[in-house]
Structure formats: structure tokens, C-alpha cells
Amino acid sequence: MSVKGIGTRSASPRGRAGNAVRTPAGVERPSLAPIEESPSFKHKAYTALKNAIVAMDIYHSRDEIRLDERKLAQDFGISRTPVREAMAQLESEGFVRSVPRRGIYVVRKTRQEVIEMITAWAALESMAARLITQAATDDEIEGLREMFAAFIDGELRAHLDEYSDANIEFHQTIIRLSKNSVLIDLAANLFTHMRMIRRTTIGEKDRADRSIKDHMAIIEALEARDTKRAEQLVRDHALGLADHVAKFADYLD
Structure with a gap:
């Protein structure tokens, strides 16, 4: 898929993805690699996990809900990296918390x-x-x-x-x-x-x-x-x- 708009280089020298490209006028702009149209594994894992958390009755449950990164990766049939990235995003949004040496838990708000x-x-x-x-x-x-x-x-x-x-x-x-x-x-x-x-x-x-x-x-x-x-x-x-x-x-x- 070609990327139109920012990053188009039809009138400028080619550069590798991630490197700045200098135009004839001397103005630098990013050189962007094509973006895949299909959602990434990280996005799919993030969406699946978020939907699962939202569907839980976490407030009437007294038990802590621990998320096993390894098991989740196996269930999804993907590597642990996108699961880890999805967890990081969910933590930034306040849905899970990482406890050192214990694991990742679903957050129950006070x-x-x-x-x-x-x-x-x-x-x-x-x-x-x-x-x-x-x-x-x-x-x-x-x-x-x-x-x-x-x-x-x-x-x-x-x-x-x-x-x-x-x-x-x-x-x-x-x-x-x-x-x-x-x-x-x-x-x-x-x-x-x-x-x-x-x-x-x-x-x-x-x-x-x-x-x-x-x-x-x-x-x-x-x-x-x-x-x-x-x-x-x-x-x-x-x-x-x-x-x-x-x-x-x-x-x-």
C-alpha cells in the first residue's frame, strides 16, 4: 500500500525507512515505510483482552484476577511480545497493574x-x-x-x-x-x-x-x-x- 501525503518522495531522493530525507529545498521530512492494512497482533491482543476485562464482573468478585502472559500468548497462538505490548497499553489506561515478582492483575477501582x-x-x-x-x-x-x-x-x-x-x-x-x-x-x-x-x-x-x-x-x-x-x-x-x-x-x- 502506498502512503500518500506526508512521506511521499516522488520528487526527492530515496531514503531508508526511519531515516530523514532531504528535499531539494533542504527541508527534512520523515521517510515512511508502507503500513500494513490488517490490524497488528498487538492490536488484536489488546482488543481481545480489553473486551474480556470489560465483560468480567470484577467488582463483585473478591478474588484478584491475575493474567498469565505466557498462557494468553498460547491461547492467542502468538508470541509473548504483542501480548506484553498489549498489557503495557492496558496498564497505561488503568485496566491492569503490574506487581513486581507477582505478575499482572486486573484493576478493581476503589x-x-x-x-x-x-x-x-x-x-x-x-x-x-x-x-x-x-x-x-x-x-x-x-x-x-x-x-x-x-x-x-x-x-x-x-x-x-x-x-x-x-x-x-x-x-x-x-x-x-x-x-x-x-x-x-x-x-x-x-x-x-x-x-x-x-x-x-x-x-x-x-x-x-x-x-x-x-x-x-x-x-x-x-x-x-x-x-x-x-x-x-x-x-x-x-x-x-x-x-x-x-x-x-x-x-x-
Whole structure:
């Protein structure tokens, strides 16, 4: 695959990949080797491991979850190098931690860390709601309402797992409909952590019933283009989760 744009050398001397190439005008620019289109082993290992961690119920489990690098490489059918690189990336994102002479473990956030994550999320999502009232189409907002059509009229408790998925999709869509690429990027990694705690708490106390009522009120405010109310409702909804964690999530201690 040829690389267009930066690194194109049609009018300049050839250089080996990684070496700078001097153009006739004397301006140096990098000499780039072609990039393979297929995902690397590291990326595949990273994606598989991250998905597996997110799917775990790590907060109700009291046991530490240790990841065996050698075993993972065998399971993937690849060398240990891309697995090690994937682990390093996951550690930088706060999903695993390396303990000297012990190994690599999945991270369980403390109660205070979870509350801080939710508080940061409240700020991002409330701003996204503000932007939705200004930029989203009526059809896009209507799509939010359609997510919950199957859970009205007493069907919520009978399909809690499905509602949990819809709940997560709702919050992802709120961020996406902001159409602010910086906000979306900032929220991406944080939301993966939030996904785990939302899945854990949705069946606790009256969280599910309160959740769907909050969502309907948020959607109504968005449909009315009531910027101030939409922003406030989204922020209060997120901070309600923080309050729930502070009061009831003893398993995080």
C-alpha cells in the first residue's frame, strides 16, 4: 500500500525507512515505510483482552484476577511480545497493574476512584447534552427514545440484562451526538471503566426503575431543545450514580 501525503518522495531522493530525507529545498521530512492494512497482533491482543476485562464482573468478585502472559500468548497462538505490548497499553489506561515478582492483575477501582470517575463523566456528559440541543437532528434524538420502547409498561425487571445494554448504549449515544470530537475522545477510555460499574449497579436497589425515568425526562428535555434543563438532568443522573456508590457499594472497600 502506498502512503500518500506526508512521506511521499516522488520528487526527492530515496531514503531508508526511519531515516530523514532531504528535499531539494533542504527541508527534512520523515521517510515512511508502507503500513500494513490488517490490524497488528498487538492490536488484536489488546482488543481481545480489553473486551474480556470489560465483560468480567470484577467488582463483585473478591478474588484478584491475575493474567498469565505466557498462557494468553498460547491461547492467542502468538508470541509473548504483542501480548506484553498489549498489557503495557492496558496498564497505561488503568485496566491492569503490574506487581513486581507477582505478575499482572486486573484493576478493581476503589470506591473513591469510582466516584471520581463518575463525577468527571457527569461533566462530560452534561456538556454533550448541551451540544445535542444545539446540533442534533430530531431523528437522532428520536433514536434515543426508541432504545427504551421495549422496557415501558412493566417489562423492565423481566429483561434487566437487555436494559443494562440499552442503558450503556444510551450514554454512549449521548456522547456521540455531541458531535464534538475532542469530547468524544476524552470520554472514550473513561466510559469503558464506567461501563463496568454501570453494569454492576443497574440491578441494585431501585436503580433500574429510577434510571429509565431519568432517561425519559432527559429525552423530553432534548426534544424540547431545553438546553439548561437537559444539561442539569444529565448531570444529576450521573451524580445520582455517584451517590448510590457512596452509600451502598460496600463491595468496593
